[in-house]
Every structure is written in structure tokens, then in C-alpha cells.
Amino acid sequence: MSGDNRARLVALYGTMCRIRAFEETALAAHRAGEIPGPLHVSIGQEAVAAGVCLNLRTDDRITSNHRGHGHALAKGAGVAGMMEELFGRAGGHCRGKGGSMHIADFSVGMLGANGVVAGGIPIAVGAAQGLRMLGSSAIVCCFFGDGAINRGPFLEGLNWAALYRLPVLFVCEDNGVAAFTRAESVTAGPGVLARSEALGVPALSVDGNDAAAVDDAAARLVAEVRGGSGPRLLHAITYRLMGHTSTDPAAWRETGEVEAARSHEPLPRLRARLLAEGMPARALDAIEGDARAEMSQARGSALSAPWPDPATAWDDVQDNGAMTDDAWPFGAQETV
Amino acid sequence: MSGDNRARLVALYGTMCRIRAFEETALAAHRAGEIPGPLHVSIGQEAVAAGVCLNLRTDDRITSNHRGHGHALAKGAGVAGMMEELFGRAGGHCRGKGGSMHIADFSVGMLGANGVVAGGIPIAVGAAQGLRMLGSSAIVCCFFGDGAINRGPFLEGLNWAALYRLPVLFVCEDNGVAAFTRAESVTAGPGVLARSEALGVPALSVDGNDAAAVDDAAARLVAEVRGGSGPRLLHAITYRLMGHTSTDPAAWRETGEVEAARSHEPLPRLRARLLAEGMPARALDAIEGDARAEMSQARGSALSAPWPDPATAWDDVQDNGAMTDDAWPFGAQETV
Amino acid sequence: MAQVTLVEACRLAALQEMRRDPRVWVLGEDVARGGLFGQYRGFLEEFGDQRVVSTPISESTIMGAGLGAALVGTRPIIEMRIFDFVMCAMDELVNQIAKIRYMFGGQARPAVVVRMPHGIWRNSAAQHSQTLESWFTHIPGVVVAVPATPADAAGLLVAAIRSDDPVLFFDPKNLFPVKGEVAETIAPIPFGQARRMREGSDLTIVTWSATVPAVEEAAGILAARGISADVLDLRTLWPWDEASVCASVARTRRLLVVHEAVTTGGFGAEVLARVVERLGPGAVRAAGRLGQPRVPVPFAPPLEDALKPDAPKVVAAAEALLKA
């Protein structure tokens, strides 16, 4: 194993440990009542975000969906800002206005999670079109789930990207389920690869629980996209170990299904590989431990971080015709 | 040539002549200022409507698009009601409320033209689902243009129909152009067949200017659909001889393009075939003449038909909360 | 009479109607699993997968297929999961469902119910909290139902399912756990009749949907302060009970409209405008509205709370109105 290659695997491992630790910490905080609102975690799917984003530059952009913590972290979003956002605090990336479903960190090219399934697709293709117009060599990576391929914007966005040969890498994170419904029970035809090719976007499948494989596939596709060959789609097959939201027990799954899936999950797999390739367990434990410590510290800080000043509720709506809190004590009552 | 087969060809010829005559009459009336609003004619595309609808029963349903006169006529819609509708008269199928873009005749299963590209697709799949639920053996045929395959409902509707194995025949009437833009310049990938198959809907292409070929292909697909095999798509390749609307000269076409297309247009082709097979020219002229006479008579009647009573403008909005003309002389002014 | 939650009341209403009429069915995401809120629990088992259809995430087609199925004579309940996703199906709703009867000169009767759980709910932020019911009062062809109690939700849902008009039924998400009595046999409640929540003479408060409990609480506080409010829950916004509201304001001469939606362009404007038009400005001493400011719904609790109409804000608004 070359040092370079090992360094990549270690980087992947580090990112995945951080994603896992972030989400387990967030889950615990949510259960403890520290985090309001809905929370969708991607536990079990970390290899996709890690493997793809390792191939992106900071000035590349990504769009994400409702299950976007991993994408954001892998793209380099600041942890404190993410955790505070989940907690609804003033120091969150969105100043507490977005929460888990709307995390964005434009400073690292993370153009936002999205509360609408497939909502990030048109945004991604437009961002790519804009970047090309501005003469940038940056590309856009668009993450969405298997559920999104049944919404109209999937067709429109892929056709559009292929038509204008836009620098977009579409990543379909296929965890086999959309909310509480199995993907296969709502998806006709041969699948996302065929749909993608039929729209003019070359595509390939990868074991989305194998971080190194995802990295390899993404490296190839990103090179093609960046080289001007037009859009590509990566179909990453993975498994959602938890329920749809933090409060969903996913009780409808078959007995043994989750247990069976655990044996394929990405973190132990990469760990085993690194061990087999001579990486000391201690070093891996340290990476994991650091990640846990980082996230637990972030939780502590977020919990004691200040809430947003209610007056800020009126900020950042629009410049023209913005309302202020003095203009609205209680509706239009100041004048009656 | 068997008598049966010849009878079919004659029926096709008759329908096509009626569509052509209807639309040429309507065009002339529009130019004479007798017909208000936009008018989209399908001159050159008659073989698709005729060939497909010859295989439908009266209780089968169709949905159509903005260019739907041919579909309606071929499905058996009453001519007087259609012409009066174009003229905005009280005796129109829609009592003058719809016009050309919203012709419907539920009495023969014509569920309506549509002013929104791809708007008929979800309606068609739902109608099929409803029919099955009611135990009917009727099927639904859904006409749309090449432009519609770039809108989201195309993907959603085909996936849906395939998923529930609904009795729907999708017909993509590919005239190579959407409004003023060539289809190929806005459509990526290998085309509608590949898109359809990728969504689980078996599809085939046909020369849409060859009425007999359309009839054959439609017969096969309708039999499959009616037999319970699920949805099918027919890709009918044709050519729009006129502009997008009655006022569009389509001046941007290449020199000679339309002239070249004229030599492939469906009416003379079928006529030549019938002549070659021994049908007397006189008989064909009579069919054509009858069609022209029928439509010219319909124009005359429509022109002298009564306008809708303005009071009917308030009818058929809704039962609960309907407004009446006495409740609205001028806004809410009766009470100030 | 059983005490049930609002969401359970809706479940019972739909259940009753699906048992009564085999043409009634339901389609939407996850409905075969009981729906996101359990509002279809047990339906799959009782009615089977032809009448309880879990769909792909295809909002345009959920809405449009519902319409198509209605055109051939079935009576679909179109479940939209969360109101905000209706934005993905607006062509089907506004350009097709609302207009098809008129446009086709009465040939079509799109007898659909569109269920759209709406409003602020547990810090769901800007894309899962909207209350845009006023939009649909502006769209000819549809009935707009905005119930706030279990009995009203059940009765209006029964009426909606039996109606030949398309009915937009706004389930009030945040009131799903609220309990109330629902009759064994649920009778339809006619559209356009307000429910008088409290009789009073000092001012009229008109409200609906999510803000009904806040107004109820506020009216109690006002009563304790010697202010007697005449309180009406409209229950439907189209048709709406103009007559009852005007009669009340003619007595009290003061009108406050309270809704969760943004004040600007909200249905409160219509209520106020119509009352002033009908009674004449001279018959009214003061009129005002309380809604959210023109700001998207923020995530963080202190921000959401700052903007959301609640009982103290209703009390303050009413008191300001009485000073005028």
C-alpha cells in the first residue's frame, strides 16, 4: 500500500468517524431535548459523503437534501456552526434560522441542505451553469436519495445538465428506502442507471458502503466532469441503519434486516482494511476518539451558546420592503 | 387486400380528411376574425390521431394537449360542438368557456385538451387507475408532444403507470419541434424510447405519417394494454407543416424544409396507397369532398350560432360558495 | 360520544366514508403505512392496496392522478403529507382541478379532497411551516376548509368527501393531539357556517385553524379583565360566513381577525375589507388584524415564538383595538 493511498484511506476514515460521531452526538442531544425540530441522520451511509467529497476542491459546490450532515461535514463545513445550527443558536451557520434540514456553509461551497425532496437538483445544475459563465473551473456535486428519482426535477435536471454539458456530478445515495416505504415498491423500471443514461448522463454504480470504492469511482467521475465531458451520475448503494427521523423506530423492517446490514456497514469495513494493511489499532482508535471528543465538545459548547436575539427574526428577509419589529408589535395594531 | 383491411384504410382516410378539413376551415375562420384566441393546428400530423383512435372504444378515454382537434375528432367528438367551441358559442362542447385549447367531449371519452404542456399525463394515469378500481375494461390513451418529455410529469406519470401496471397507452407525437425551438436542441440522450423503457414502459417507434403503420402499431399496443400487460408508449414521428399557432409563419425554418416534408405528408401517402390498391379516385374525392362540406357547413352554423348569455359566465364554477351576477354588479359595490 | 384527538377524529371520518362509499379511496406517500401522522392507520388492512395507495414521491402526479381518477367517477382523497409540498403540484391543483369544471362547461366534476397538513409545527422551519390558505380563497372553483377541533375536522372531512366540489382540507398539524368529542356517526358540517366560540359584546374576534386555541385562551384572559369578546371560528374560508361576522361586528363595532398566516395578503384582509364594504366604515369603530409578520418561519424556538401569534399577543391586540 502506497503512503498516498493509505493517507487517503485514513482521511476517509477520519471523515467517516467525524460524521458518525456528529450524528450520534446529535441523536443523543435530540433525545435529551436539546435539539428541536426534525432530525434525519445518515448513520450507515457515511462512506458516500466521505468518498465523494474527498475528490472535491473547496471552491467546488455541493447541494444536499434533508439528510445532509455528512455531506456538509465531508465538504468541510465548520462543526461548531453545524452543531449550533442544530441547537438553534445564534452562532449556527444559519444563525438558528435553518436547523438540521437547512444547513448551509457557503464559505466551503456547501450550498445547502434542502427540505424538499429533489429540491437541490435544479439548484445544482444552475450553479454549474453559472460557474461556467463566470469562467470558473469548479464543479458541482448534487446529492439526493433514491426517493428523489421519482420526482420530476430529476428528469428535468439531468436532461438540462446533459444538454448544456454542465460540470455536475449527481450522486444518488440509494439506501433502499424513502421515508417509510421501500424504494422498490415505488420505483418502476430497471433503475437509476438506466434513467440517467436515457437522459444523456453516463452513470455507474458502486458499493456505497465501501469508502475506498466510492473514492475510486468518484475520482474517475469527477475527473471526467472537471475535464469538460459533461455531467455524470454515481449510484451509491448503501443502507440506512436508523429510522427516517430520529423519532422513527423503523419498526416495520423485517426481523434481522438491520442486524444483517450492520455486518456490511462502512466504518468497520474500512477499519478492518486499514488494520489488515498494517495500520495500528491504536491509531484508528485515536482517530475515532478524537472525533467523539470533538463532537461532544461541540455539543457542550452549543448547549451553552447564546440563543439568537428575537430581534434578529426580522433580519435577512429582503432589503426592499423589509419589516422591522417596531413596525410589527402585533400585526398592524400600532395604528388602530 | 382484404375487404376488412381496406375498410380500415378507408376509415383512416375519412378521419384524416375530416381532421384536415376541420383545421383548414378553422384556420380560414381564424384569419377571417371569426375565431378568437390562440389556435394550434395539427396539419400534417393527422395520421397519428386517426391511427391510434381507430383502435379505441368509445368508453376508452383520451387526454390531449394544446394541439388536440385531431385527437378529439378521431375519438368521435361532435363536430358542431367543436366548431362552436372554437367560435366561443353557447352550443360549444364547453359552452364557449374553453375554446380551442380546452376542447373536451366527455360523452365520447375525450377528457380534454390541455393548455399546459404535459398537463394531460397525470390526469391520464389517474383516469386509468380509477377505471380499474371501478372494474372497467376501458383503457386510457394519453397524447403529448416531443416537448412534453422534458417536463417532470413525463417521468412521474410513466413511473406511476408502470408501477401500478395501469392500462395506459402513451402516445408521443414527435413533430420535431416545440413551439419555436427544435426538439433536438433541448432534448439530451438517446430519446423518448430510452426514457420510456428506463421508466419501465415498453415502447416502440413508428412512422407517424404512415396511417396504416400507426394503426398496426397502435393495434398491437392497445391489445397489450387492454390485456393487462401494463402501460405502453408509442413514439410517432411526424412533422408539423404549419407554424406553432395560426399566426406564426414559422419563418425560421430552413429553405425547402416544409416543401420536402410535404412529400411525406400522410394524406397523399394514404391516398396513393388506396389508389394503388384499386380504390377509385372518385370515391376518395367524395370522402374528401364530404369532409370539406361537413366542416364548411359547421363553420357556417357556428358563425350564426348564438353567443353564450353573459349570465352563464357565473355557472359551473362550484356548488358551494358559487357567486351569481346579482352578487357582483361591480365588485362588492352593492354594499358601499 | 368518544373523546379523541383531532387526528383520530379525521381518521374516523375517512374510515366511515370509505366504508359507506366504495368509490372513495386515498392516495399519497406512506398512506399504506398509516400516513405520516397515523391518519390512515388500519386502512390498508381493511380496504386493500387498490383503495389505499402508497405512492412514489411524485407530488405532481399524486395531485393530477387524483384528478384523473375523479373524472372517471371515483372520489379520491389526495393526501399531500405536508402542505408545503403542494408547491410541487400547483399546476395540477390551480390550473387543472380548480378550473376543469368551468373550462369544460360543466362536463367534469372533480370531486377530490386534497388534504394538506399545514402550519407551524415543532420547529420545522421555513419549508415545513407555511399557512397559505388565503391563496386558495382567491382561486375560483375550490372550497377551503380550515377546521380547528376534532368534531369540526371530522364533520368537515365527511362533508368534503361527499362534496362534488374539490375541497382543500387544511389539517391543522399543531392541533393534531388536541382532544374533543366526536359522535359515533359523524354528520357532515355544511360549508360556510362559523362556529361561535364565545358570545360577547365589546369586540368581535374572528379566527380559524391553528390560532383557535390561542384566541380561546386570550378571550378567557380578556373576560377576566372585564372585556367580553364575541368569538367566531370560521371553519371554512370559502364559502365563509360573512353574515355571522357582519352581524357580530354590527353589534360590537370592533373587529379583530387573528390567523397564523402572514398578515400581509392573508385572509384577514378579506374579512376586514368585506366587513367595511358591507357595513360601511361608519358602522365600525376599529378594525385590525393579527398574523405573522412578513417573515419566513424561522427554526430556533425563540425566533419562532417571537413571530407566532399567541394568547398574549391576541390580548394585547384586542386591548389596543378597544382603546381606538
Added chain:
Amino acid sequence: MAQVTLVEACRLAALQEMRRDPRVWVLGEDVARGGLFGQYRGFLEEFGDQRVVSTPISESTIMGAGLGAALVGTRPIIEMRIFDFVMCAMDELVNQIAKIRYMFGGQARPAVVVRMPHGIWRNSAAQHSQTLESWFTHIPGVVVAVPATPADAAGLLVAAIRSDDPVLFFDPKNLFPVKGEVAETIAPIPFGQARRMREGSDLTIVTWSATVPAVEEAAGILAARGISADVLDLRTLWPWDEASVCASVARTRRLLVVHEAVTTGGFGAEVLARVVERLGPGAVRAAGRLGQPRVPVPFAPPLEDALKPDAPKVVAAAEALLKA
């Protein structure tokens, strides 16, 4: 000063801005062929196909791609062809464009202009004639422009293109052929300032967009009958010129709002409600609205004419108001 049509005025405004700022571009169906109304005639030749992008019939993506392109720093003009098709792109407009700046705590500036030719136009029937501008006054995050003259359309379009807020620009389809003067160099017109069309003292008439000529004509007829109307064209509905309207009504004590949109839930309700709230009902002697009844737009000329607000109806409404 050249005399040009409204559609040409808009063309000149966009042309000027695309020459000024290379980040400005236009996308939509058929725009490379000059647009449906010729509003982009010659653009392809001058700016090339990277900045004048004819798109597939993919409204969701036209809208959403415009947003994405704005997020990386370009300034798209999103051409929607006919307003009614915006129904196919409402998620992108309402859930994304309008909310993204707020939801992301100010990180995003979606500087797009969405052009939506709207209103009744040559018997186009229910799916091509809607005027739903009031909806967007109810949506935080967007500017709503509704010009009615060539000069206003040009000046507001320049302001829209330069604005960092998303601007919904309602091109008045039926006024496209109307001629007026437009300056060589088109200056931006600030949002929120009404244009006084006529000074008067007997009543205030407020209008915008398609009904401006009808109100102009009506005001002339009223003047001939000795009634002097103070007439304001709002030009933008958000922000809107509350101050000018209130000042006018404070003088005339009578308010008539005229718009092409359906009266119920139209922006006339907001204007009337706000004036009553601000001035108090006691300051107003009569107030009313004239819009379309709550009926879809029919195709046949006699039906369309029956419902459409025109000069005789404005005169009748004004006279009724003066009797109150």
C-alpha cells in the same frame, strides 16, 4: 426620448443592463428566438448562447437553475413565458428562492428577476389569463413589481435587474402594444413609490398593471361629470406606497381599489384593510374594491367582457362609492 411600446421598453431595459453587467443573462423557452413577445429580439446575436439560453420546457428547472446560478454570483433573468406556467415551478419560487436568504441566515443572495407576463389577453381562457400577483405579496422574501406604462416597465426592470432581492416582475401582457416615452438611458425606478396619474379630491382610486388604462379612461369620464378622482398607480405591490395612498384617502375620505385579479383575496383587500387600520374607520366615508368575480377566466368574448373590469364598471363603482 423615443416613443416605444411597452414590450420594446422592456427589451431596451434588459439590453441596457446586459450590456452594463456581464453577469446578467436570460434563460427561458424560446428566448434565443427573441422570446414569445419579441422581448429578447436580437439578444442571441449580441450576447451569444451562453447568456441567452433557450431552454427545454422544464419550468421547475428554469426557475431552480436560475436560483442556482444566482447563488454562485450571476444575475439571471428567468423568463417564464406566461404567468400561468409558474404553477409548474412554485416549489422553486416559493420554497426555495423566496426563503433561501433567510433560511441560510443571510449567506445567500438570490438576485434573480422572474418575468411573468400575466393577465387577460386575447381570449386565452382560464389557463393563460391569471393575475395572481396578490399571492406573492403574502410570501416574505420577494419584491412584486406590476408596471403599466413603458417608462415604468423599463425603469422597474432596470431596478429589478440591479436588485439583490429576488424580484417578481409581472409583465402586463395586454399592455405590451401600448406606447410611451422611454429615456435613452433608463434609470432605475425605486420600488414602493406610486405614480400619481391624476390629482383629485372626491375619491381616491388605486390601481396597477392591466387596469391602469381602464381607470385612466374612467377618471376622464368622471371628470367630465364633475367628479375629481385622485388616481394612483402603485407600480409595485411589495413594497407598496402605503403612505401616498393613506395621505390621499385622508383627504378624499373615499377609496376605490381596482384590479384585474379576482376581488376575493386580491391585493385590493390588503390596501383597503391597511388604510382602515392606519387611518381608522372613522376617517373613511366609503371604501370598496372592483376586480373580477370569483370565476375562472372564460374564453368567449361576451363572457370575458362581462367579468373583466373596464372603464364603465370603474365609473359605476366610483359613482356608487360617492353615494355612500
